Every structure is written in C-alpha cells, then in structure tokens.
Amino acid sequence: MSGPRQLPLTRGECVDGPRPCPHVRCVHHLGPELVAPEFATSCALDVADRGGASAAEVAAVLGVSVEEARRIEGEALARLRAWMTGYGGSRRREVDCASSQQR
Structure with a gap:
C-alpha cells in the first residue's frame, strides 16, 4: 500500500504528468473552479510554457x-510593479517587457 x-x-517531475493535473494542493494548480473546457488547462506552468493566455481565454x-x-490584468500588473518598486525596482524592466509581449 502506498x-x-x-x-x-x-x-x-510534472511536465509530462497526467492532465488535468491531480496535484490540486500545488501552488501552480489553477483549481477546479478555474479549469473550464474552453481553457482545458489545470496548471499555471503549462500556461506559461505555451506563452501565456489571451484575454479572451482568461475571460x-x-x-x-x-x-x-x-x-x-492591468490592476495585477500595477500591484506587481508597486511591489517591485519596494525592492528597488531592479526587476521592473522585466515586468514591463513581459506585459508588452502579452498584448
């Protein structure tokens, strides 16, 4: 018995694992309430691997x-930028670059 x-x-360890991902306690799991047929993804890392999601998919x-x-998205990015500024803004350029690539 395991x-x-x-x-x-x-x-x-999980990239080639079963989907939907059975690890609902994982911090990257989107949660059953967010796993819609239109999105068909249960892991935030899978979304990142494919280059993100469109606004229509997220909606x-x-x-x-x-x-x-x-x-x-705009509110979340503003909060992230404010948080980064609290750390000297050293990573703000990366956030701005990632934001512009998603549009």
Missing part, C-alpha cells in the same frame, strides 16, 4: 468580459 501522493518538487475561464479580464 502513502499519500507527493507533490512534484520540480517542473521536470472565458473567469466568466467575465474580455474588457474585465484586461482590467484585472
């Missing part, structure tokens, strides 16, 4: 309009 299933410790998952998804 013990409880252990969470993967590295991306390499479908969240059940909001595309405009609302963009507003949420």
Whole structure:
C-alpha cells in the first residue's frame, strides 16, 4: 500500500504528468473552479510554457468580459510593479517587457 501522493518538487517531475493535473494542493494548480473546457488547462506552468493566455481565454475561464479580464490584468500588473518598486525596482524592466509581449 502506498502513502499519500507527493507533490512534484520540480517542473521536470510534472511536465509530462497526467492532465488535468491531480496535484490540486500545488501552488501552480489553477483549481477546479478555474479549469473550464474552453481553457482545458489545470496548471499555471503549462500556461506559461505555451506563452501565456489571451484575454479572451482568461475571460472565458473567469466568466467575465474580455474588457474585465484586461482590467484585472492591468490592476495585477500595477500591484506587481508597486511591489517591485519596494525592492528597488531592479526587476521592473522585466515586468514591463513581459506585459508588452502579452498584448
């Protein structure tokens, strides 16, 4: 009899694992409430590996309009930039670059 299933410790341990991902306690799991058929992804790392998600995909998952998804994105990026500024802004350029690539 095996013990409880252990969470993967590295991306390499889960990249080729079953989907939807069974590790709902993992910090990268999107949660069952966000795994919609339109998105068909259960892991934030899978989304990152494919280059992100469009505003339309995010809107479908969240059940909001595309405009609302963009507003949420803008608010999240503003919070992230403010947090980065608190650390001397050394990584702000990376956040700005990633933001512009998603549009």
